[in-house]
């Protein structure tokens with residue numbers, strides 16, 4: 001339908017290492033959610049599926065290569081859920097965030113300019129400041145990391 005407003009679809013990945021840690025990225029200070037820790041990923045482009053977007057985003061953001069077959073859907077979060085409170089200053093819009101887990105990739109993850117990467121251990125996770133949608137997803141990410149790291 002013309003003018004129909006759809007939710008913004010975002011795909012993200014929890015890369016896990018052999019120590020059961022999860023790679024997270026601190027957003028540049030001058031962007032939406034600046035300074036918060038989140039999963040690498042980004043918006044789906046028109047006509048793009050979530051796995052294709054994931055492969056593209058990790059190449060662009062981290063300079064690594066993942067195969068769709070190594071990515072496992074872990075869950076999703078949407079900001080129309082009760083209890084999700086937007087970060088002050090962030091635009092009000094419906095977002096659906098799809099999280100995949102992945103324990104195999106090629107290359108060494110490198111942060112894009114202005115961003116910071118951290119391999120996060122489960123005990124540190126609680127103290128990280130994250131966007132509201134990432135809080136429930138982080139639990140799924142660490143369960144996956146424990147089982148697959």
Ligand SMILES: Nc1nc2c([nH]c(=O)n2[C@H]2C[C@H](O)[C@@H](COP(=O)(O)OP(=O)(O)OP(=O)(O)O)O2)c(=O)[nH]1
Pocket residue numbers: 010011012032033037038039040041042043044095097131132133134
């Ligand atoms: N990548 C990512 N985005 C998240 C997470 N949690 C969360 O609320 N978001 C939101 C922030 C943004 O509204 C949206 C993704 O935006 P983005 O700026 O990363 O997307 P993009 O890479 O396509 O960036 P751009 O082309 O707009 O610069 O999803 C998360 O864990 N990872």
